[in-house]
Amino acid sequence: MSEVSKWLNIILVGSNPIPCYVQAAHLMDKESWSEEERECLFVPTRHLLVYTKETEVYKNALMAVLKSKFESCEVEAACLQDSEAGRGGAVSQYTVEKSIKEILNKERPEGVILNHTGGTKVMTTYATVAMREWCRENKKQGVECYLSEQKLNCHFSEQSYTYKEFPVSNVSLTVKEMVELHGMAVEEKLSEDKLVKNLLEDERFCKQIKSVAARLLSASGEDTFCQEYLSLKTFLTDICNSEYATYFKSVTYKDDTETCDFIVPAADKGERFKQYTDLLGKYNRRNKWLCYDEEEGFTSEKTSGDGEEMAALLNQVREKGLDCWKLFMEDWFYYYICCAVKEVFQERLGFGGDIMYRPWIRDANGGERFNILVSEGYQLIVFAITGEEKSGSVKMDFFETLYQSEKIGGSRSKVVLISRFTNGKQKSYEDEIQAFRKDMDSFVTKQYHQARIFGREEVADFDKLTEEIRQTLPVRPDEEKRGLG
Structure with missing residues (x-):
């Protein structure tokens, strides 16, 4: 595809704005594209954020960041609900399909790209149907886009459907930017990051x-x-x-x-x-x-x-x-973990991102302090350190950490819960930790494959601790090429 005067990038905004930003940022950075991407993709001249009243806070944050970083591109938004609809109101398939077609008929773009990573199932399905029908009826080019596992998966709907995926290694976000994209803020005065x-x-x-x-x-x-x-x-x-x-x-x-x-x-x-x-x-x-x-x-x-x-x-x-x-x-235990995280992260500074120690995140409920937040590329890793040592208490802290991490980094944020997990009164340490992990393995959700729990065997030896932390970080593009991923 060649770059033309009017390409429209429609972004369906859900509860995780990070994939929305990453896709837009990748498309705006043509200098970093591969030769294949230059043949297939285009730089949009306009981003349109499609949202509901439930996701308005994420739309506002996303719009502010896109406008500040990409001044050459227009950024606008369209709500799928009218002004009388309240928060939590259902959005029907008819409303989604009708709204997308109305947008396209008004804009009359030369080509359309639809990022449906962030939308609900209803939004994703019927926005795709509407875009395909409009492109077919108007003989326009269209691309459906989905961000997954550090790759931009693109489905091209021209005369025949083709599918390609492109690694995304040119986009990075700081922890502060991730927090702000979720409609929250880092409270500098209450944070201990500098200390x-x-x-x-x-x-x-x-x-x-x-x-x-x-x-x-x-x-x-x-x-x-x-x-x-x-x-x-x-x-x-x-x-x-x-x-x-x-x-x-x-x-x-x-x-x-x-x-x-x-x-x-x-x-x-x-x-x-x-x-x-x-x-x-x-x-x-x-x-x-x-x-x-x-x-x-x-x-x-x-x-x-x-x-x-x-x-x-x-x-x-x-x-x-x-x-x-x-x-x-x-x-002393917190600083010990900080030493290990810092040592591992310093080895990987070229991959982008940063680290924050004990940041205070302000939200609608007032705010909360987190132990260690790391961003690498656009992956958020949350290190939570608990003083609990018994399995029941550690498990409760684990679920709370999952909940809190999703608020600031979306459902694909990684979680590492670290405890000095010790032996109980009735079992040996080995028996108890084995039973605990078996119990946690039965907990199957989208988040759990992104989560780990470190006990005494992972933290007692500093070299082993740093190696365990390395395994939580994303595989860098150069490592993937060498088959290290």
């Missing part, structure tokens, strides 16, 4: 995070440090209240020459409280892994024994002005 990125630039910090994580995740049952750390964490989680949190922070930020007043909790827990307070004081005296000496500097070079890794890490956290309590309880 985490600055932390990950510190090689010493990353080294200590990986060291502590390796010790805590891979240690045997005889490891004294791990036993005492886990016991202390369990206890603090169990009786944590504002008074004890204040006490813990005070010994984190002060040396042991100062005293700290705190309120003793309920009598039935008094003995346990004293036991772990003594333990905390023991570490404070022996290894100083809960304090920082401003005159002598870091204690990590002087410490030895079970507290060495945590001493070095907490001292770095103290120096950076971060919350030692938060890192001691949970954040």
Whole structure:
């Protein structure tokens, strides 16, 4: 096909606007086309977004992005419902077919391309019927288009029907752009993206995070440090209240020459409280892994024994002005996963996209913080990190993550749920994780083949963790050509 003066690109807008944008962006980038594409495709002079009142928010976001990026091409929209129709009203096959024909009779384009990736089944089926009939009656060229698995599948309806598919590797979206296409926004003031990125630039910090994580995740049952750390964490989680949190922070930020007043909790827990307070004081005296000496500097070079890794890490956290309590309880695991994601992603920067750490996504309900969002090409990968360790709780977090990921990336977004999944009381770890995965395998939906759950065996070894993450990312075009996909 040759480029002519008036080609119309009709885009059916559904609940996932990303395929709508990708198809339009690919057609507008003729410089990146293959020779075969230059023979077959055309650059549209106009994009027409066909939507319903249910998908108006996606239409608005899509129109804004297309207008800002492709100023040379007109972008307009047409609703399949009249002004009196309410949200949720059904759109009949008659309405779809009639509307598409009316649009084509009004526009009288030289050729038509129909992107029906995003529409409902009724919209897709009867828009296709209408386009084919109009092209046949008016002796015009038509192309039906569907985006799937990094490929643009095109069905050409000229004198005889032909089918071709073209890899799409020239379109990439940032996480922020994906969020905005779904009618939401990244709230910069509430996000921790810049903070985490600055932390990950510190090689010493990353080294200590990986060291502590390796010790805590891979240690045997005889490891004294791990036993005492886990016991202390369990206890603090169990009786944590504002008074004890204040006490813990005070010994984190002060040396042991100062005293700290705190309120003793309920009598039935008094003995346990004293036991772990003594333990905390023991570490404070022996290894100083809960304090920082401003005159002598870091204690990590002087410490030895079970507290060495945590001493070095907490001292770095103290120096950076971060919350030692938060890192001691949970954040070390989060930063450990961040280190692995960053390492893998840096290897693939040429493929386009980006990464956001702890972004706050604002939506109609106020907003929510996500752990790690990665975009590569136009694929969104959601890394969700849960503190839950038992199968039932992990499963609930998994379903919630699927729901949240679809809101910001559509049904084809990938999900990786990461947990320190541990053994239950009645089964060994191996038996429980095997039963859990068998249970999840029986959950069959469109999303599940895009989702994975990492347990202890995937995260304990850093090299294995990075390899598992690599397997979640899309196959790059150069890898596919070499047969690596």
